[in-house]
Amino acid sequence: MTDHELALKAVALRRRMLQLIHDAGAGHTGGGLSCLDILTVLYHRVLRISPETCTDSGRDRYVQSKGHCVEALYAVMSDRGYFPDADLDTLCHYRSPYVGHPTRKIRGMEMNTGALGHGLPICVGMALAARMDGADFRVFTLLGDGELAEGSNWEAAMAAAHYRLDNLVAILDHNALQITGSTRDVMSNEPLEEKWRAFGWEVRRVDGHDYAALTAALMTPPPAGKPLLVLADTVKGKGVSFMENVGKWHHGVPSDAELAQALAELAATETRLKEAIA
């Protein structure tokens, strides 16, 4: 799939994600939009998994540590055929397996996440298991920048470097906003690149909405023995003008009118993309 095709795909996925959150009356809109391009690249270009192979022992593992952005993941995975899209109409309904955070009851989900600071330690364990078995699968996790205040991330960052886990990739969805406001104001985490490098990681900083840059960062092997952090600069609410960089959309649910406006904007984006190629 070309970058242009991925861009069109991402527009469709953003629409589906917004519709899901609107219909469910709950969800994490801003962060879902900020990580959607990352997820699109992961599931279309990077992860060695498919609906048919998602229980094979040699599959790549993806654990979404920022589990609250599950609606974006649901949209991407249903589009890839892990489960019927119509199932998502039950999101957050009574007795639906599609709850507001990932669970292993859903085909293709590796772990139940939602409490922050859990994904990276789990992935260290998975990467160690691959090493012990001489398996060549890679292990990926997606972290939020607000999430980095959880100390368990740094326990795991230390362990990953100690064990020279070059089969481990953490992607940081660096949208610089969290529920209370700017991450800089809530609990500053800069300088991020230096911190991760000091912990012994290979750090690659990219535009988190640039498919080619994300692909290159994720697919180019890190130096031997180094775990890889892809520091993806993103825009919270990306793709919808009135949601971009606005804190209230962390878990804001669009009204009927807001949804209509957002979908219209995305339709216009789609038209522009199609014209650009023509």
Next chain:
Amino acid sequence: MFSPAAKLQLEALKLTKGRANLEEFADTLQALATADRSIVAVTSDSRGSGKLGPFGKALPKQIVEVGIAEQNLVGITAGLAACGKKAFGVSPSCFLTARSLEQIKNDLCYSNVPGVLVGISAGVSYGALGSTHHSLHDLAVLRAIHNIIILVPADNFETREAIRFAATATRPVFVRFGKAAMHHLHPPGTSFVMGRAITLREGSDVAFIANGETVVHAVLAAAQLATEGIRARVLSLHTVKPLDTAAILAAGRECRAVITVEEHMVAGGVGEAVASTLLTAGLAPRFQRVGFPDEDTVTGAQADLFRHYGLSMEGLAATARDLLASRPGQ
């Protein structure tokens, strides 16, 4: 650990001294891991405390050291287990079940990943080190989490069997024991079944329902009471979850009094589990819980604390006498 009178009773019962359950655990795990290369021990600078030094030397590729980082210990254990390893996370119970409780709840139990957690030096094993090092809360907090099997073995045999069971479990397991040398309580041929209490003595006047390192004291108290014509039943309730409700209800129906005995705070522990089982079934025998009260724990070694809080032969026998002398409902 034992008064002179208790030592005489040990001799009379021909209860021989074994070793610490901790050592039994370490040897059992090493034997299992030698035969099954998917078994991995995970330690948080707890290799020495867990007696896993020989394991580490013999099977260096099957041990993961995470440093002093219990949250990471449980997360890594879950990640290993999710990728097909039989992972045993080993750490003092005081840290393991408090600092990393959320990892236990989510990464193992909610995710339904069959990792094993081994809470070493549990209860007041660390005695005089103080309450930072006591785990009098661990059974209460884990009882309230869905999808975990909780094992509290009493002696070397139960510890060996608990670890063997854990290695085959398809759900998360928590095993908890101390580091004092234990007496052998079971005759050869005893069978250990997860979820099934073991009856160590029959009796119908009073039932001691105990587990872990307190069981031997209940056995001694029962023997002491026998000399006074009081027939005491002793159950080793080695599985706290799932609870053996049949054995508890039988004790409640067949005995005039029930006494629970635990190296744990009485709030949320085995005593409350037993009481709720009895009451729910409409049974109300005379009842007493012996354990640690909700107070600033007195200082001292494990033996001092057991004596202070009545977890000794003398203390348990006195509780039984008082309870039987009381009128029902008082």
